Amino acid sequence: MRLEPVRPVQPIAPWLGGKRALSRRIGERIAEIPHTRYVEPFVGMGGVFFRRPLRPKLEVINDVNRDVVTLFRILQRHYQQLLDVLKFQLYSRADFERLRATPADQLTDLERAARFLYIQKASFGGMGRSFGIDYQRPRWSLSKLEPMLEAVHERLEDVLIECLDFGTCIERYDSRPGTLFYCDPPYWGHTDDYGKDIFSEADFGRLRRLLGGLQGHFILSLNDRPEVREMFAGFEMEEVSLHYGAGGGQRPAKELIISG
Structure with missing residues (x-):
């Protein structure tokens, strides 16, 4: 069950609950558990x-989320074509609103991936709800984004990408001992x-129930709430203190790293 070194890369877009503050600690916990298969049923932008x-x-x-999965599949298999599409994308409120109003199902997979990435990068808070302005640096800069896209493209080589309900994903890959699941639900x-x-x-x-019946192991991260402690009682729980937000807007918070 030997793990191979791999170069860490930065996620290419922000994501609500992206685990930036917890990723190192969770990564350490993952490395401590022997496993031959690693599965993330809720990958989001891949913060961990x-x-x-x-x-x-x-x-x-x-x-x-089909937008998430389409972006990663396009980056894995059609990286250069995605760059060619992104070269013509302007950073403007008008373009943001136009793309946001365009139904994703009317687009090709390549167009859909480009649309999703642009909206994530150009929006306030990274969830595509409103156009964002950063007075320190542009939110959309292909020259800065391109090296990140290339690194993610290389990292995704040989990675299996699924678009399944989380329960179906867990049941499909818990076929034998040796699988480690990292779960990051809402x-x-x-x-x-x-x-x-x-x-x-x-x-929840x-x-x-699924985690309690695994043949393999799991790590689960959630906000520290009495309901969470009650729901997942019986598993190992590590309380972690951290801060959310930026600058003067930071606020203290507590999360749980649950494992079994």
């Missing part, structure tokens, strides 16, 4: 996945942050 310094032979990233009390009907409070119970 891409920052890991070690990898097993098989890696699987999954998300139910926070308790914020299940609609990634869209309606994607994840509900009832899904479903996740609990």
Whole structure:
């Protein structure tokens, strides 16, 4: 169960709950658990996945969000074509609103990936809801983004990319001992942050049952709430203190790293 060194890379776009503050600690915990397969059922923008310094032979990233999965598949297989599309993208409020109003299902996969990446990079808070302005540096700069895209393209080589419900993903890859799942679901009390009907409070119970019956191991990160402690009682819990926000807007918070 020997892990291979791999060069950590930066996620290419912001993501709500991106685990920037926790990624090092979670990466250390992952490296402590022997495993031959690594699976992320809620990969998002890969805040933990891409920052890991070690990898097993098989890696699987999954998300139910088709935009996320399409972007990673295009980066994996059609990186140069994506760059060619992005070269014509202007950084402007008008372009942002035009792309945001364009239904993703009317686009090709290449156009869809370019649209999603642009909206994530150009929006305030990285969730595509409103156009963002950074007075320190441009939010959209292809010359700065291109090296990051290339690094992610190289890192995704041989990675299996799925677009499944989290439960289906867990059941499919828990076929034998040796699999390690890192789960980063929506926070308790914020299940609609990634869209309606994607994840509900009832899904926490479903996740609990699945993790309790694993042949392999798991690491789960969630906000520290009494409901979370009650739901996942019986598993190992590590309390972590950190700060959210930036500058004078930082606020203290506590999270739980749950494992079993």
